[in-house]
Amino acid sequence: xxxxxxxxxxxLSKVYKNEVVETIALNDISFTIEKGEFVAxxxxxxxxxxxxxxxxxxxxxxxxGEYLLDGENVEKLSDDELADIRNRKIxxxxxxxNLLPRTSALKxxxxxxxxxxxxxxxxxxxxxxxxxxxxxxxxxxxxxNQLSGGQQQRVAIARALVMDPAILLADEPTGNIASVQxxxxxNVFQDLNDKGHTIIMITHESDIAEHxxxxxHLRDGKxxxxxxxxxxxxxxxx
Amino acid sequence: MDFxxxxxxxxxxxxxxxxxxxxxxxxxxxxxxxxxxxxxxGQASQQAVQSQIQSLGSNLLTVQPGSIxxxxxxxxxxxxxxxxxxxxxxxxxxSRITTVQKVSPxxxxxxxxxxxxxxxxxxxxxxxxxxxxxxxxxxxxxxxITQNDVDTMAxxxxxxxxxxxxxxxxxxxxxxxxxxxxxxxxxxxxxxxxKGGSGFMNQDTIVYVPLTTAQKQxxxxxxxxxxxxxxxxxxxxVSAQDEVGYLLLERHKLSDPTQADFSIMSQQDxxxxxxxxxxxxxxxxSGIAAISLLVGGIGIMNIMLVTVTERxxxxxxxxxxxxxxxxxxxQFLTEAIILTFSGGVIGIVVxxxxxxxxxxxxSMTFTLSFSAIMLAFVVSTAIGIIFGWYPANKAAxxxxxxxxxxx
Ligand SMILES: Nc1ncnc2c1ncn2[C@@H]1O[C@H](COP(=O)(O)OP(=O)(O)OP(=O)(O)O)[C@@H](O)[C@H]1O
Ligand SMILES: [Mg+2]
Numbered sequence: 046x047x048x049x050x051x052x053x054x055x056x057l058s059k060v061y062k063n064e065v066v067e068t069i070a071l072n073d074i075s076f077t078i079e080k081g082e083f084v085a086x087x088x089x090x091x092x093x094x095x096x097x098x099x100x101x102x103x104x105x106x107x108x109x110g111e112y113l114l115d116g117e118n119v120e121k122l123s124d125d126e127l128a129d130i131r132n133r134k135i136x137x138x139x140x141x142x143n144l145l146p147r148t149s150a151l152k153x154x155x156x157x158x159x160x161x162x163x164x165x166x167x168x169x170x171x172x173x174x175x176x177x178x179x180x181x182x183x184x185x186x187x188x189x190n191q192l193s194g195g196q197q198q199r200v201a202i203a204r205a206l207v208m209d210p211a212i213l214l215a216d217e218p219t220g221n222i223a224s225v226q227x228x229x230x231x232n233v234f235q236d237l238n239d240k241g242h243t244i245i246m247i248t249h250e251s252d253i254a255e256h257x258x259x260x261x262h263l264r265d266g267k268x269x270x271x272x273x274x275x276x277x278x279x280x281x282x283x
Numbered sequence: 284m285d286f287x288x289x290x291x292x293x294x295x296x297x298x299x300x301x302x303x304x305x306x307x308x309x310x311x312x313x314x315x316x317x318x319x320x321x322x323x324x325g326q327a328s329q330q331a332v333q334s335q336i337q338s339l340g341s342n343l344l345t346v347q348p349g350s351i352x353x354x355x356x357x358x359x360x361x362x363x364x365x366x367x368x369x370x371x372x373x374x375x376x377x378s379r380i381t382t383v384q385k386v387s388p389x390x391x392x393x394x395x396x397x398x399x400x401x402x403x404x405x406x407x408x409x410x411x412x413x414x415x416x417x418x419x420x421x422x423x424x425x426x427x428i429t430q431n432d433v434d435t436m437a438x439x440x441x442x443x444x445x446x447x448x449x450x451x452x453x454x455x456x457x458x459x460x461x462x463x464x465x466x467x468x469x470x471x472x473x474x475x476x477x478k479g480g481s482g483f484m485n486q487d488t489i490v491y492v493p494l495t496t497a498q499k500q501x502x503x504x505x506x507x508x509x510x511x512x513x514x515x516x517x518x519x520x521v522s523a524q525d526e527v528g529y530l531l532l533e534r535h536k537l538s539d540p541t542q543a544d545f546s547i548m549s550q551q552d553x554x555x556x557x558x559x560x561x562x563x564x565x566x567x568x569s570g571i572a573a574i575s576l577l578v579g580g581i582g583i584m585n586i587m588l589v590t591v592t593e594r595x596x597x598x599x600x601x602x603x604x605x606x607x608x609x610x611x612x613x614q615f616l617t618e619a620i621i622l623t624f625s626g627g628v629i630g631i632v633v634x635x636x637x638x639x640x641x642x643x644x645x646s647m648t649f650t651l652s653f654s655a656i657m658l659a660f661v662v663s664t665a666i667g668i669i670f671g672w673y674p675a676n677k678a679a680x681x682x683x684x685x686x687x688x689x690x
Binding site: 099131132133137146 | 601610683
């Protein structure tokens with residue numbers, strides 16, 4: 046393992062079991078991501094992208110294999126240590142946004158800073174700044190059910206960025222956002238990446254994926270391709 | 284996370300479902316309310332009994348026929364006719380009795396009292412003049428039973444103010460009017476001062492007649508129902524009890540004190556007996572109130588469990604964003620405590636108002652028990668912590684992704 050790797054998985058697998066069926070969502074996944082990389086994960090629906098992302102985000106544990114986050118085995122950490130890592134190190138944009146219901150956009154963005162114990166004045170100031178950045182300065186007091194899908198997604202993005210996380214995990218961050226705004230969001234990601242933050246992003250759109258320097262392809266829970274953006278273009282062509 | 288913020292947040296979620304919150308609180312309100320009311324009323328009645336017994340006279344000993352069983356409860360006195368006027372006279376005359384200064388032989392019975400169209404059933408006491416001194420009876424008009432009345436078996440009566448009201452209506456002077464008891468016409472010669480009070484020793488409803496008249500003319504008996512004794516001082520109460528006890532044992536030809544066919548009780552004994560009775564009663568009612576409080580607490584736990592289940596996704600999200608176990612536990616405990624504490628506060632108000640109204644209805648002095656109120660605060664908060672603990676911990680232990688997927 047290189048001294049610079051921030052994410053390392055070895056023979057990772059995830060199996061969902063219930064009374065009737067057994068679903069293999071991830072099957073023997075091994076890869077390493079260095080600090081400062083910008084990685085896109087692509088693959089058809091149901092290929093295990095979100096499942097992988099949840100494990101990388103320390104929200105879920107693998108059934109088998111080992112996951113080292115910044116050199117630490119996630120399985121060995123306590124609930125509270127994991128909560129702290131998710132709070133300070135990781136910004137997570139959920140595919141389903143997952144905003145707190147009945148709570149304003151501003152308060153949603155403030156939430157991670159409350160758990161980090163950041164003083165109140167700074168919280169509001171920072172939250173406002175990030176909401177402006179995603180173009181929601183005049184929707185700050187709206188509750189999620191008063192916002193459109195794309196607006197909710199942008200609140201989720203602001204919330205993931207507000208703690209200035211070392212790792213940004215984005216599950217289809219632009220799925221519901223028009224291409225012009227999507228480009229703007231990508232520029233924000235790009236700036237963040239230029240400052241040395243690691244970004245892992247799931248996407249279906251190849252033009253969005255092009256912002257990444259590396260693309261990992263999944264199918265049926267397996268990595269079928271792991272290479273640079275150029276290779277991805279060729280893969281698309283055949 | 285600062286406290287006011289999470290407090291306001293909890294308050295916000297609680298006001299979202301007002302009916303549910305209200306019903307959850309109601310259980311605690313009823314529990315705390317009944318505890319407060321019962322403790323206040325218990326204390327008030329204890330005080331009332333105490334002051335009534337003390338108002339009966341000072342340094343007072345009462346000899347009654349029948350024995351006291353070990354539990355302190357008097358045996359049946361119905362057939363006990365062992366106490367006589369001669370016993371009383373001997374106590375007063377004997378040179379061996381040095382500690383008793385006044386002896387009041389008494390015969391008491393309930394009977395119908397009739398005048399014109401009105402009648403009332405009340406307590407008739409046959410007395411001698413010394414009764415008024417021993418029991419601190421004050422006369423507002425006329426005079427008390429005299430020695431002459433007793434000697435001549437006069438058909439006279441002294442009545443309590445309540446009897447006057449019941450028989451003649453308010454603000455009438457009954458002196459000289461006649462009443463009929465057991466077919467005998469008695470002339471009212473005096474009215475006693477109103478002492479108020481209620482319950483088992485209301486002096487305002489008593490009719491006093493000469494002891495001779497009561498025994499021979501009204502009830503046809505030759506025994507006494509009690510002899511009241513006044514000791515020379517409070518210090519001599521115990522020696523008086525002993526002296527009189529031995530004298531009566533001798534007179535009744537009994538050698539074994541445990542076989543005594545009479546009992547001598549001091550005010551303190553009566554007081555203890557009365558307060559142990561009211562105490563048991565209060566304890567019993569408090570037990571019932573405590574059970575209703577427990578039921579209220581279970582109601583809170585139930586509501587909190589429902590809330591946790593309903594908000595599983597929210598909890599998962601909070602944990603995903605970095606909320607530690609303690610934060611989640613605190614959040615749900617805060618909600619539970621807000622529920623029980625506000626229930627407690629409302630319950631205190633309800634309990635105080637209820638005991639105030641009840642004390643007026645049964646004409647008893649209203650006492651506000653400060654300790655009961657403090658207890659209610661502590662107990663309601665404790666219920667919140669105890670019954671909120673399990674749901675709060677259940678919430679804190681949820682795994683983020685499973686919780687987020689919950690439907
Ligand atoms: N909780 C679960 N229980 C059982 N099976 C599950 C569960 N979660 C996911 N799966 C299965 O795991 C597989 C991968 O799911 P995942 O959500 O990772 O797909 P995805 O690549 O993110 O798809 P999409 O592009 O549609 O978001 C799917 O076949 C799904 O049915
Ligand atoms: Mg997905």
